[in-house]
Amino acid sequence: MKAYYGRQLVQAKVNKVPENVISSAAFIGNTCQRCGQNVHGKLPNDHFYCRACLALGRVSSLDVLLSLPEPNDFDGKDILSWTGQLTPQQKVVGDELLETLSRSREHLVWAVTGAGKTEMLFPVIHQALSQKYRVAIVSPRVDVILELAPRLQQAFSQTDMVVLHGAQTETYRYTSLVLATTHQMLRFKEAFDLLIVDEVDSFPYAGDHMLAYAVKNARKINSSVIYLSATPTKVLQQQVKRHSLTTSYLPLRFHQHLLPVLKTAIVGPWRKKLPLKFLRQINQFNQTKRRFLIFVPKVSDLVGVYQNIRKHFPEISGDHVYAGDPKRQEKVQNMRNKKIQYLVTTTILERGVTFPGIDVLILGADEKIFSENALVQIAGRVGRNKDRPTGLVKAYVQHTNFKVIAAQRQIKQMNKRGRQLGGRV
Amino acid sequence: MNCQLCQTNSNHRLSLLQTFNVIKNQKKQLCQTCELTFTLITVGCLGCGRQQKTNQLCHDCYRWQQTGKKLLNHTALYQYNDAMRQFMQQYKFNGDYDLRVIFNRVLNQQINTLNADIIVPIPVSEHTMKTRGFNQTIGLIEGMAYEHLLKVSAGQKSHQSQFNRKIRMMRKQPFSMMKQISLEGKEILLVDDVYTTGNTLYHAAELLYECGAQNVRSISLSR
Missing domain, CATH: 3.40.50.300 (P-loop containing nucleotide triphosphate hydrolases)
Incomplete structure (x- = not known):
């Protein structure tokens, strides 16, 4: 049963739906309910399937989506085993992130490469986990996720976490902390209270409607999103200028040295x-x-x-x-x-x-x-x-x-x- | 044109004669790189089409002959290599039905050269039809006239690809006829996607011979 909390899984209509699990239509009108896109492949007998999110397993008009609402069934006992110190500038950003969490808003951290973005996240993740929140850290790049995983595991050694990406061998477990590529968000539905998107400006996330939909669909209605980037896209920068997105700006690396010039x-x-x-x-x-x-x-x-x-x-x-x-x-x-x-x-x-x-x-x-x-x-x-x-x-x-x-x-x-x-x- | 498998865009320029339709422009489905990963079978075993140095009967076909079966004279187009396995994975098990166009043309051409009276694709079970939504063999030969003569008997819903050779060979007749008709004096061509042990095709052929077919041959995309 736990496997369905906040998830959105595909199953063929002929197979029996497990007890108490909510099943919903895979397509409403022509729109795929998993990825929100409208790209179809035809099947015989007037059936069709979604070609946009095919890489995560096919959703067709022969299937239903199974889901259960996220109950936040965690104990909230979280220990931050990270013992490092934040620099004064990092501390300012860290506090702004805590405020983001309490206000349930969207926030952009615009920090230069090597500013120590991961470390700045630790206080806010710790705060969220001890409030029994479900937290996801996602990135379009699998390398980023794979490098982040051991660092986070070290920082939250008492917390169970799962790493999801296309080539993973680990099976899915219900955990309070989820590390995943942005594509994996298609498999979640209203699951996360805090969603952190690392490297938002990178391929394939930037400019991709499907992944933007996936992230939007995976967060709860009342939740916070933190975007991290060293080089935000034009779209994000415009949002900042219009004040529709709050920003923390950090132009200095953690070791207080300037960036090497190209x-x-x-x-x-x-x-x-x-x-x-x-x-x-x-x-x-x-x-x-x-x-x-x-x-x-x-x-x-x-x-x-x-x-x-x-x-x-x-x-x-x-x-x-x-x-x-x-x-x-x-x-x-x-x-x-x-x-x-x-x-x-x-x-x-x-x-x-x-x-x-x-x-x-x-x-x-x-x-x-x-x-x-x-x-x-x-x-x-x-x-x-x-x-x-x-x-x-x-x-x-x-x-x-x-x-x-x-x-x-x-x-x-x-x-x-x-x-x-x-x-x- | 985008490659169906890797989605890279190769700028295919039309030549002058192609522009004016003097040379027919064949729409390519794959890019050069992807096309080269599939290897054609040049010389194959007479019985099953397996790639060999000579066209003598292979060990497997010899065994079929020993059990008293009439050989299928199978034709296969491609070797079952890594690329073909990935294609099948994507097409059949991931259910990307649009990929059927990749080999549709070559397979239809090959079927046309074989001059059969009736073309019979290997059926899929009802359960597969409700989950996968299509019959992969019929997809591959789209555009050809074929007849539904066979069906999968009730209670048979396991996929063959998950078993090893020993279990496959022990399988009982999985098919039955749709309706009892006479195939007296007919040349029949069975079509399947992959020939692995030959068990499936020989079971199907057995049924067709019982209905009086004169000769049953078979073709598959890969071996």
Whole structure:
């Protein structure tokens, strides 16, 4: 029975509905009741199914949705086992978040990359859990969720939590704390009193009506939502300007150092031959034994660039990773555990991941896939450690374009504000 | 055009002759990358179409011959590799009926070359029809004229794909005829989506031979 609390599960009409569980129609009119979309695939005999949320199991006109209202059946005994200290700036944001919870409103935390967003959330999550609230932390990126999970488990060691994403092996349990990708919210209905959406501006959440509907559907009518982002989308920024969304602004990293500024270098056609500037840089990394990430625009560039580097520097151990890589998790873990010195990657590692003390090189930063926000995020991978708060972010471009300059300007702007709060280089 | 499987958009430019319909423009369903993951069967076993170096009978077909069955002379189009398994997973078990168009054309062409009198798709159980909502085989051969001759007997609702070979081979006749008709002197072509042990098709063929069919052959998308 607990498996249905606040859930929204699909079952065929022919199968018997379990006792006391409420079943509702899968389609009202033409709209899928799980994802709110109107994209149909046809089945024989005038039946149809929803193609928008097909990846989470099919909803068709042959099915019903099963659900039970969320009763908040928790004991509320929650212990915050995190012993760290918030900086004064983080403390201000933390208090604003507590106010958000008590007022049941929507709130945006606009904090630079590496500001310590996760730590700022601990007080508000703790408060919510001890009020027997059900809390979900969601993100469009599975890497973000996977990195967050152990940190949260450590901070709330007494609390049972479940991690949900497309490739998970763990089965669903009824828990007060849920970590999930935004897609998984389609399986919930009016379940959460506090919903935290991390990296709201990232693909696939930004601009996706289905996921926005999923998040809206998964929160209770009287609930709070906290959006976290370092680079909010235009839509969110407009909401802030119109004062329809309250905001906390934090332009300084937790270690009080400024963001590393994106540097550019103009190179020739790097797809044909790796530029000398680039190779010299790697040679320098090789001598100083520094670890680094190389971003490339396309999946098809990965192998070529990787093998070229291998040819020039056979002594450095490295790897390449992309979104559909079967060993993706393992390779990222290797990089995290310092087993390999560098990783050639696409934009999948642009956000939400922390490798301490790395430098970053971007090949072809002028290409379409690296948007202004993506470049700011990539630059934010550097200097996330107290021991090495600075680092090198170098973009190799064939032509300087407005986007790269805009990214540089955005970083400088934040640094200007950070300096006013007492940040140092 | 968007690829049906990976949704990437490949800009397919029309040539001059295609623009003016001199060369017929065949609408492609898959992108080049996805298409290459499926491997065609070039030389196959005479009995079951399994990919081999020569077209001699394979071990399985030899065993069927030993039990006194008339071989099906099965034709299969693709090898059952990882890509095909994923396709079947998506199409059959995830129920994405729109994917039927991917292989519809090639399968229909192949069926046309076999010149059968009656085409009989393997049926699905009533329970499957109410949960899945479609018969995957009929979906694949959409546009062909076929006849419903077989039905799944009541009480048979387990999926074959969850069992291993030993359990599958022990299964009793799962089908029965829709109505008793005479198939005297008819060439019949059975259609299925995947040929694994051949058990399903041989059971179906047995029933059709009992009704007087002259010859029963079979075709499947993959082997």
